[in-house]
Amino acid sequence: MTATDDLSFVPDFVRAQEFFQGQEAYAVSPLIEITGPDGQSILAKNETQRMGLGAFKALGAPYAVARLLDDAWYEKTGETLTRMKDADFREFASGHTFVCASAGNHGMGVAAGARAMGAKARIHLAQTVPQGFGDRLRTFGAEVVRSGDVYDESVAAAIADAKTPGATLLADGTWPGYTEIPKLVMEGYCVIAEEMRQQFEASGQWPTHVYLQAGVGGLAAAMSHMIRLNWAEQPELIIVEPGAASCLRASHLAGRVTRSDGPDSNMGRLDCKAPSIVAWDVLERCGVSYETLSEEEGQAAAEAVTALGIATTPSGAAGYGALCKRTNQQARTQELRPLVIISEGLA
Incomplete structure (x- = not known):
């Protein structure tokens, strides 16, 4: 990083909301409940039909x-x-x-x-x-x-x-000398968190755990920032990366931005070997934890979510895969109310 890099992220999320609310193609994406492999109820924000592009990237x-x-x-x-x-x-x-x-x-x-x-x-x-x-x-x-x-x-x-x-x-990534334009992309993603905040405030049923898939980290950082900023009840935040490209986790462990080189991942949208320096800085102050998925776990998650009626990819289902992995490793509690983002469709 250079001395002039501004890593702050202070999005004008109201402006982003107003922009999209003025677009004919805009609609709030569905927040639904799906079933985990053990019958557990899981909240899922379904981005697979977002504004004709079939992915959260339509907001960025x-x-x-x-x-x-x-x-x-x-x-x-x-x-x-x-x-x-x-x-x-x-x-x-x-x-x-x-x-x-x-x-x-x-x-x-x-x-x-x-x-x-x-x-x-x-x-x-x-x-x-x-x-x-x-x-x-x-x-x-x-x-x-x-x-x-x-x-x-x-x-x-x-x-x-x-x-x-x-x-x-x-x-959509940031690196030394290039930070400002990608912040606008991240600002657009804030709309997803604001849609859910309004839905949870209306229902009173806030999630206890939120699983956020990450490539360079723009979506995960924007969501984490907004959740910590103004959600009335604070969940645990888990950032999910492919084991072959866990650059944010590697940077967290190293205490500095670092690469995580490895083989190509079938979670192609998340297969980023170097993190966004802005996203990493945001995540470091948001108190997140990290989970990685193997190629087999990512593929199994995509097949499971698709079988539930939401056709998606290993990237789109990565949060679901990490939830299943943690559920298998930890005892269930009645208080658990997890949320995942199905970030893209198959097209």
């Missing part, structure tokens, strides 16, 4: 795109952006290209957010990313570039690409 990059274009429009005109569909704004937006690397849903969010605002998107994919994902990105109007053999190489290519005129790097 699209919000960041809108905020960045709002700032740029104000700088040009002195006008706060309220006319997103007007021809003069869309002509202005068409001169902006949002660039990122992606191994999963973040690229889809960038592409969808750019298209919604009239801007362009260019997404760098490593050779390991399936062709079908590239094809889906193109349906959102994104330019797809194959860059490097592994994710880290596609990130480096996106960073270099963002130096071209009119391009802006919109990553």
Whole structure:
């Protein structure tokens, strides 16, 4: 980290809520109860249908795109952006290209957010990313570039690409010298925690344990921040990572940001070897614990949740997998009321 890196995270979550409440495609995602393998009742926040993208990422990059274009429009005109569909704004937006690397849903969010605002998107994919994902990105109007053999190489290519005129790097991770734009992505994720806070305040049935899957850590950190900020009853927070990519846990144990290199994981959306430095800092002050999943445990969790009627992936079901793992290791208590995030669908 550099002396100038600002690791603080003070999201304007009300602004994020107001932005999405103004979108036609927005709806509060379902908070339901599902059954664990031993008959245990589990709260599940189902993100698999979120705003047509089928993942929580629909709340991150699209919000960041809108905020960045709002700032740029104000700088040009002195006008706060309220006319997103007007021809003069869309002509202005068409001169902006949002660039990122992606191994999963973040690229889809960038592409969808750019298209919604009239801007362009260019997404760098490593050779390991399936062709079908590239094809889906193109349906959102994104330019797809194959860059490097592994994710880290596609990130480096996106960073270099963002130096071209009119391009802006919109990553979901943070690293020394790059922290502010990803905070906007995290700010969008805060909407999930606020939706649930309102639901729990209405029901009075607060969770005792919340399982949050993590790649670079943006979702987990945003959720943890909001839970510690304003939930009336405080749960235990468990951060769930693949054993092959437990960079946040490794950083916690080392007391500093560190990588956790390993083989490729079938929890591909969580297969991040280096953490977001902002997310790690947030998690360190939120009093979280960590759990890792083997490849077999991740796959079993996806199959179990899909069998319950929510089609998802090992990444999407990782929180459920960690809950099952802990339940098997610990005695059940009547007071246990766990919550998991089903973070993405199969598409």
